[in-house]
Each structure stands twice: as structure tokens, then as C-alpha cells.
Amino acid sequence: xxxxxxxxxxxxxxxxxxxxxxxxxxxxxxxxxxxxxxxxxxxxxxxxxxxxxxxxxxxxxxxxxxxxxxxxxxxxxxxxxxxxxxxxxxxxxxxxxxxxxxxxxxxxxxxxxxxxxxxxxxxxxxxxxxxxxxxxxxxxxxxxxxxxxxxxxxxxxxxxxxxxxxxxxxxxxxxxxxxxxxxxxxxxxxxxxxxxxxxxxxxxxxxxxxxxxxxxxxxxxxxxxxxxxxxxxxxxxxxxxxxxxxxxxxxxxxxxxxxxxxxxxxxxxxxxxxxxxxxxxxxxxxxxxxxxxxxxxxxxxxxxxxxxxxxxxxxxxxxxxxxxxxxxxxxxxxxxxxxxxxxxxxxxxxxxxxxxxxxxxxxxxxxxxxxxxxxxxxxxxxxxxxxxxxxxxxxxxxxxxxxxxxxxxxxxxxxxxxxxxxxxxxxxxxxxxxxxxxxxxxxxxxxxxxxxxxxxxxxxxxxxxxxxxxxxxxxxxxxxxxxxxxxxxxxxxxxxxxxxxxxxxxxxxxxxxxxxxxxxxxxxxxxxxxxxxxxxxxxxxxxxxxxxxxxxxxxxxxxxxxxxxxxxxxxxxxxxxxxxxxxxxxxxxxxxxxxxxxxxxxxxxxxxxxxxxxxxxxxxxxxxxxxxxxxxxxxxxxxxxxxxxxxxxxxxxxxxxxxxxxxxxxxxxxxxxxxxxxxxxxxxxxxxxxxxxxxxxxxxxxxxxxxxxxxxxxxxxxxxxxxxxxxxxxxxxxxx
Numbered sequence: 048x049x050x051x052x053x054x055x056x057x058x059x060x061x062x063x064x065x066x067x068x069x070x071x072x073x074x075x076x077x078x079x080x081x082x083x084x085x086x087x088x089x090x091x092x093x094x095x096x097x098x099x100x101x102x103x104x105x106x107x108x109x110x111x112x113x114x115x116x117x118x119x120x121x122x123x124x125x126x127x128x129x130x131x132x133x134x135x136x137x138x139x140x141x142x143x144x145x146x147x148x149x150x151x152x153x154x155x156x157x158x159x160x161x162x163x164x165x166x167x168x169x170x171x172x173x174x175x176x177x178x179x180x181x182x183x184x185x186x187x188x189x190x191x192x193x194x195x196x197x198x199x200x201x202x203x204x205x206x207x208x209x210x211x212x213x214x215x216x217x218x219x220x221x222x223x224x225x226x227x228x229x230x231x232x233x234x235x236x237x238x239x240x241x242x243x244x245x246x247x248x249x250x251x252x253x254x255x256x257x258x259x260x261x262x263x264x265x266x267x268x269x270x271x272x273x274x275x276x277x278x279x280x281x282x283x284x285x286x287x288x289x290x291x292x293x294x295x296x297x298x299x300x301x302x303x304x305x306x307x308x309x310x311x312x313x314x315x316x317x318x319x320x321x322x323x324x325x326x327x328x329x330x331x332x333x334x335x336x337x338x339x340x341x342x343x344x345x346x347x348x349x350x351x352x353x354x355x356x357x358x359x360x361x362x363x364x365x366x367x368x369x370x371x372x373x374x375x376x377x378x379x380x381x382x383x384x385x386x387x388x389x390x391x392x393x394x395x396x397x398x399x400x401x402x403x404x405x406x407x408x409x410x411x412x413x414x415x416x417x418x419x420x421x422x423x424x425x426x427x428x429x430x431x432x433x434x435x436x437x438x439x440x441x442x443x444x445x446x447x448x449x450x451x452x453x454x455x456x457x458x459x460x461x462x463x464x465x466x467x468x469x470x471x472x473x474x475x476x477x478x479x480x481x482x483x484x485x486x487x488x489x490x491x492x493x494x495x496x497x498x499x500x501x502x503x504x505x506x507x508x509x510x511x512x513x514x515x516x517x518x519x520x521x522x523x524x525x526x527x528x529x530x531x532x533x534x535x536x537x538x539x540x541x542x543x544x545x546x547x548x549x550x551x552x553x554x555x556x557x558x559x560x561x562x563x564x565x566x567x568x569x570x571x572x573x574x575x576x577x578x579x580x581x582x583x584x585x586x587x588x589x590x591x592x593x594x595x596x597x598x599x600x601x602x603x604x605x606x607x608x609x610x611x612x613x614x615x616x617x618x619x620x621x622x623x624x625x626x627x628x629x630x631x632x633x634x635x636x637x638x639x640x641x642x643x644x645x646x647x648x649x650x651x652x653x654x655x656x657x658x659x660x661x662x663x664x665x666x667x668x669x670x671x672x673x674x675x676x677x678x679x680x681x682x683x684x685x686x687x688x689x690x691x692x693x694x695x696x697x698x699x700x701x702x703x704x705x706x707x708x709x710x711x712x713x714x715x716x717x718x719x720x721x722x723x724x725x726x727x728x729x730x731x732x733x734x735x736x737x738x739x740x741x742x743x744x745x746x747x748x749x750x751x752x753x754x755x756x757x758x759x760x761x762x763x764x765x766x767x768x769x770x771x772x773x774x775x776x777x778x779x780x781x782x783x
Contacts, residue, residue: 048074054398055370060334063313064379067305069297070102074377076302083303083378084319085144090307097135099304100128105294112287117280120272124169126283126290127162129297130154136300152296155289157282164275171275182268189261193222196253200224205233211246221258223248306380315380318371320392324349324428324462326368327389332382333367341382342367344500346464348483349457353466354473354505355487361466362400362434364485364500368464369396369432393462394428402438412438420452423461430462437469446472457481473505639682648683649675656680707738716752723756731762731783739769741778753779 052061065071076083090096108122133152140146164175173183200206201213201224209230216223218240225246226234237255240248250258283290310317330341342364351368353361374381375390399419402412416438423431437445449472456463457479467473476482488499641647645656647666654668665674709726711719723740730738742749757766762783769778 051373051396051398054400055366055373056333056335057370057373064305064309067309069099069301069305070104072298072302074379076299076378078299080319080378082144084317086148086303087306087317087378089143089145090303091310093139096139096304097132099301100132102128102297102301109287109291109294112280112284112290115284117273117277118283120171120276121169123161123276123279123283124165126294127158127165128169129293130158131162132297133293152293154293155286157286161279161282164279171272175275176271179268179271182264182271186261186264186268189257189264193254193257193261196251196257197222197224200234200251200253203233206230209233211242216248218248221250222254223250225249306378310380313380313382315382316385317378317380318375318383318385318388318390319378320372320375320390322392324391324393324460325389326372326391326462327387328368328371329384329387330382331367331371331384331388333363333370334381336363339382340499344368344485346462346483349461349481350453350463350465350476350479351483351485352473352476353464353485353487353500354468354470355500360500361487365400365432365434365464365466366398369398369430372396372430391462392428393430395426395430397423397426397429397431400432400434423456424459426461428460430464431456432464434466436465436467437472443471445469446475450475453482454479470505477505641677641680641682646683647680649673649680653683707735708741709738710741711749711753712741712743714749716749719749720752720756723753724760727760727762727781727783736783738781738783739773739778740781741774743777750776750779757781 052058061074064074103121103125105122105125108118108125111118133149133154136145136149137152140149164171166172171179173180197215201210206226209226211225211227214225216225221239223239224234225242226249227246230247230249234249234251236249236251238247239250242248306317309315326346327344328346329343331343332339332341340360344364346368353364355361371381371383372390372393373396376393397419399416402415423429436449446469453463453465453476473484477484484503484505486501486504488501641656641659641664643656643659647654647656649666649668652668654666654673657665657667657672659665659677662677663674664677664680665672666680667673707730709723711722714722719742726738726740740753742753744750754766757763757779764782766779766781768776769780773780
């Protein structure tokens with residue numbers, strides 16, 4: 048694994064990621080990758096989570112517990128830190144995927160007491176035991192006594208003449224004073240070291256006595272600590288399975304947390320592998336590059352053969368494809384447009400990148416390459432990267448051999464990325480439907496690679512141009528071209544023309560796509576405007592229809608009140624509103640000329656023009672004279688015939704004695720129906736839309752006859768029994 052990471056230039060990336068882990072561990076996470084991704088997605092929502100404590104490796108400690116051994120205080124405290132952190136997680140994550148997981152971890156009650164033994168520094172608290180507290184106090188006093196003793200000595204005027212400085216020096220973990228020769232006349236103590244200047248480091252006798260007491264107390268403290276370690280280890284042994292489990296779960300959460308924090312700091316995204324072999328990268332940047340040109344590639348087929356200019360980015364493209372798949376497999380974040388990218392799932396990876404020559408094992412470059420390729424035939428679902436495939440032998444022979452090898456690997460379902468300068472091998476494989484060609488692009492004008500790629504073609508190596516760029520004289524390059532041959536140079540020119548044509552077509556295609564996108568945007572915009580105009584039209588139409596209905600009602604009221612001029616005014620207004628509701632969007636043709644006597648159509652009503660004055664006309668429509676705009680009129684049928692018909696008029700006389708109430712009491716059914724029929728006709732002529740008919744209750748025959756007749760009358764909209772204050776069941780309210 049480390050070798051593959053090194054070959055793909057991911058060592059620095061891996062080292063950077065590992066710095067986010069609480070303790071070193073493999074990059075691969077066991078278990079369901081989709082579940083891991085759900086946990087990571089949920090963890091990304093939490094921005095202020097408490098940092099995970101740094102942790103030591105505990106596998107050896109668990110092995111000691113399995114043999115009933117006693118753990119060191121550091122190992123015991125490591126488990127305490129894990130338990131404390133999971134208690135914290137239980138408080139933070141109540142719901143969700145992580146909440147469901149941590150809430151299921153049941154921590155034994157014995158661990159609560161053990162956790163309370165320790166302070167934040169990982170030391171046992173002095174108040175857990177009286178002996179421990181007494182030792183701590185004694186050590187504190189001894190420390191104070193040593194400090195005071197040293198201060199008294201340094202303030203002694205006799206000793207002052209021998210002191211080199213007035214500092215307390217720590218030599219071999221002992222307090223000492225730096226003094227000149229002859230100090231023994233005024234100071235009793237032991238020389239523990241000499242300085243480079245010939246002075247003496249001396250520990251005073253009083254300090255040595257206190258040190259001896261301190262050492263005894265520390266021994267007692269260590270003995271007491273051991274007793275507690277033994278006691279706690281006994282509890283740990285009983286709960287060994289739980290400790291092994293929570294140790295694994297700590298690593299699991301550490302993996303999630305490290306990935307989330309690493310992605311946040313580096314502004315990276317996660318991409319989960321899909322169950323296929325397609326690799327589609329959009330704006331992927333290899334982690335090893337500081338100012339990379341993002342790679343976008345759609346690798347659908349089984350083999351991608353990359354040809355073209357030297358130092359044009361072919362090898363880096365190969366490494367980028369393998370790196371993206373490796374990072375996706377291990378659920379590690381990367382610089383990529385994850386939304387528009389897709390990476391397949393691969394069981395294994397093979398990077399054939401370096402010269403495999405080994406002098407010690409007597410393996411040549413080509414022999415080493417053959418060994419590497421032979422190993423591929425035993426693998427399945429592997430993503431393979433081969434850099435400079437023709438390395439190490441005659442290129443023409445290699446082309447034939449590698450063609451067959453690659454075709455056999457295709458049959459085994461291998462996914463392969465190949466870089467080569469060998470145009471013959473590329474041409475041999477170009478007809479295979481599972482091989483995709485890609486050419487590194489060279490900028491002829493500026494004489495340098497563009498680090499871009501062109502799909503579907505073979506690229507030139509540009510060896511001569513590269514040699515010139517890196518300092519080889521033009522004279523040498525010219526002679527090399529003569530040796531190379533005119534025919535081969537023409538082939539290179541043909542390849543270049545093909546590349547130039549492809550680039551031109553792609554540029555024109557991109558410009559056309561931009562124009563099409565602009566047209567689509569305009570279509571959407573026009574559609575939105577159309578919908579908006581339609582909505583506004585429907586709103587206005589509804590409003591005008593309401594006004595029209597209101598005007599008609601007003602006209603009916605005016606007719607009932609016998610005010611003819613008011614009726615005309617309301618009818619004119621109603622027809623104006625109705626005309627407005629029928630406005631159409633089609634192109635309006637030039638209207639036909641109208642004259643007096645023409646049969647016309649006004650809205651849904653037909654009539655005849657009586658007179659014309661400027662832009663308006665007086666028409667007779669449904670027995671009513673109206674003044675309307677000429678533009679609102681259309682010719683209707685034969686004018687002469689309609690004028691003749693207009694002479695035959697039907698007039699109705701409004702009965703001033705008409706009423707809205709009919710009393711049928713005492714009449715036989717036949718007489719009552721005859722009278723009711725005439726009553727309804729008079730009511731319609733007078734414009735009434737609701738009348739009352741009194742028939743009484745009696746035997747019910749008259750009421751039955753009235754209601755049966757009303758059911759068959761064409762002008763009756765509805766009828767019902769009258770309310771109690773208007774006759775109840777003895778009367779019927781009729782709506783016309």
C-alpha cells in the first residue's frame with residue numbers, strides 16, 4: 048500500500064491526513080462504505096465538536112489484560128479518555144445515524160468511578176485516598192523547604208563571594224549551585240558536575256537530606272499508584288470484551304472525524320465509488336500539485352491510451368486517474384467537482400510506472416516489465432496504470448506483443464491507462480472498440496505543451512521541438528530530422544493537422560453550444576413572459592366578466608324601474624366589458640366598411656345599423672337601441688334580407704299592474720296551471736327573476752300539480768318551498 052501511495056505521489060497527502068488522526072491507523076475502513084459515507088455527511092453538519100484526545104496504541108495493553116496483567120497508569124488513563132469522549136458524544140448526538148450508533152454503546156457503571164480517579168493531566172487525584180493525600184502534602188512541603196533552603200544559602204554573605212551566579216541549576220535532576228573553588232570553607236555539600244569554565248555544580252547537604260526524604264515519599268507514592276493500577280486492571284480484565292470493542296469504535300469515529308476536518312481545512316469533497324468501472328472526472332486536482340490545471344475526463348471504455356508531447360502531462364494524468372479511484376475507495380476527500388463526477392469501484396490497483404531494472408537480481412528493464420504484466424493475469428477488477436509501455440525493447444516488436452497482451456487483459460475485464468510515444472501501438476489498438484485514444488496538446492505557436500488533452504486522436508511526441516526548447520542546437524536537431532526521414536516527418540505533420548482540425552471543430556462546437564444555450568435561455572424567458580401575460584389576461588378577463596355581470600344586473604333593475612335611458616346606459620357598459628373579455632392575440636385584419644341598414648354582429652347579439660356618426664353607430668339589437676363604437680361591429684350575413692326582416696318587429700308591452708305574487712287558492716288543477724303559465728310569461732317579460740306562488744297545503748293535489756308543471760317549464764331555473772314567514776309548505780318560491 049505504501050509503495051502504491053509513493054508511486055502515485057500521494058505520500059505528502061497521506062502524511063498530512065494522518066496528522067488529523069488521534070493515533071496512527073490504516074487508511075482503509077472496514078465495513079459498509081455507504082454507511083460510513085452517511086456518518087461523514089452527518090458529521091459535516093457539526094462545526095464545533097470537541098477535539099478528539101490524542102491516543103496511544105492499546106493493542107498491547109489489551110493483550111496484557113487478556114493474561115490478567117497490570118496496566119501502566121498511562122494505559123489506564125488512555126481507556127478513561129476514550130470512555131469520557133464517548134460519554135460526551137452521547138450528549139451531543141441524540142438522533143440521526145451517529146446518535147443511533149453511540150446511544151447503543153452501553154458503558155459499564157464500574158467505569159464511572161474509575162474515570163473520577165483522574166484529573167485532566169492524567170494523574171490520580173490526591174483526594175481518592177488519605178495516604179495518597181498525605182504523601183502529596185508532604186512532597187509539597189519538602190519542595191517548599193528546598194526552595195527556602197536554597198534562598199537562605201544564596202543570601203549568605205560568606206557564600207556570596209564564591210557564587211558564580213544566583214541561579215538554581217538542575218543537573219541530573221538535582222538542584223545545585225554553581226560555585227568557584229574554595230567553596231568548601233563556607234558550604235557543605237556534594238559536587239555533582241563541573242562546568243566548561245572549571246566551576247563546580249554543588250548540591251548543598253541540607254538539600255540532599257530533603258532529597259532523600261522526597262525519594263522515600265515518591266517510592267511510597269509509586270507503590271500506592273501500583274495498587275490502584277492493579278485494582279483498576281482487575282476491573283478492566285472483567286470488561287475486556289467491552290474495552291476491545293470501544294477501542295475499535297474509537298478508531299472508527301476517529302476515522303470519520305479526521306476525514307471531515309481534513310476536508311474542511313483543504314476545501315475538498317468526498318466521492319463514493321459506484322458499482323461500475325466508469326471514471327468521469329470533473330475539475331479533479333492531484334494533491335501533489337500546488338497550482339494544478341484541473342483535469343476533466345470521461346473514461347468510459349476499458350483502455351485509455353494517452354499519446355503526445357513530452358512533458359505534456361501524460362504521466363500526471365495517469366497518476367490522477369489512479370489517485371482519484373484510490374482516494375474514492377478509501378473514502379478520502381479530494382479536490383473535485385463531486386456533483387458532476389463519477390468513479391467506479393475497483394478491488395485492486397497496479398501502477399507500472401518506474402524502470403523495473405534490478406542489477407542484483409539480473410533483471411533487465413524489459414524483463415522486469417514482463418514480470419509486472421504477467422502478475423496482472425492473476426488479478427480481477429483491477430485498475431492498471433502503465434507509463435511508457437514500450438520501455439526497454441525494440442518498439443516495433445513491442446507494439447505487436449503489447450497489442451496482444453492488452454487485448455487479453457481487456458477480455459479479463461481490466462481497466463487500463465497507458466501512456467506511450469509509440470504511434471504504431473496506438474494505431475494497432477485504435478480500431479478496438481474498447482480502446483479510447485487521447486492526445487496531449489502542443490502549442491505550436493508558443494512552442495510549449497498546453498497540458499490539455501484531445502480525445503479520439505494520436506498525438507506527436509514533439510521530440511525535436513522539446514530538444515530545441517531545452518538547449519539542443521538547431522543544427523543538431525536539423526541533422527536529426529534528416530536521419531528521421533521525410534516520410535515520417537510528413538506523417539507527423541498529418542497527425543498535427545488532424546489535431547488542429549479537431550481543436551478547431553471543438554472550438555466551433557463550443558461556440559455553437561453557447562449560442563444554443565443562449566437560445567434556450569431566451570425560449571425559457573419568452574415562455575415565462577407568455578405565461579405571465581396569460582395569467583394577467585385571465586385576471587383581467589375575470590375582472591371584466593364580473594363587471595359585465597354587475598352591469599347586466601343593474602340594467603335589469605333599470606328595466607324593472609321603467610327607466611329606459613338608464614337601461615341603455617347599463618347595457619352599453621355591459622357590452623363594452625363583454626367585448627373586452629374577448630380580445631384575441633391573433634393579427635386583426637382590416638375591418639369591412641359599414642353603412643346604414645347593414646346587418647351586424649355586436650358581441651353575441653345580432654342587429655341592424657340605424658345611423659352612423661363619425662366613429663360610432665346607433666344600432667337596434669334585441670329590440671333595444673344602442674350607441675356603440677364602429678370598431679366593435681362586424682358584418683353578419685345578407686344585409687338586404689336582414690333589413691327586410693327588421694321591418695317585422697315584435698314588441699312587448701310592460702304591464703304596470705304586474706306583480707311577483709300569484710294566489711291559486713280555491714282553483715282546480717287545470718285552471719291553476721293555465722293561470723300559472725300566463726303568470727310566469729308576464730314575469731319574464733317584466734324582467735323578474737324570482738316570484739312567489741301560493742297554493743296552500745290542503746290535500747296536496749294542487750301543490751303537486753304546480754311543482755310538476757314547474758319541473759317541465761323551460762324558463763324555470765329552480766324552485767323550493769317558501770320560508771315560514773312567507774307561507775312555508777303552502778307556497779313555492781320560483782327562480783327564473
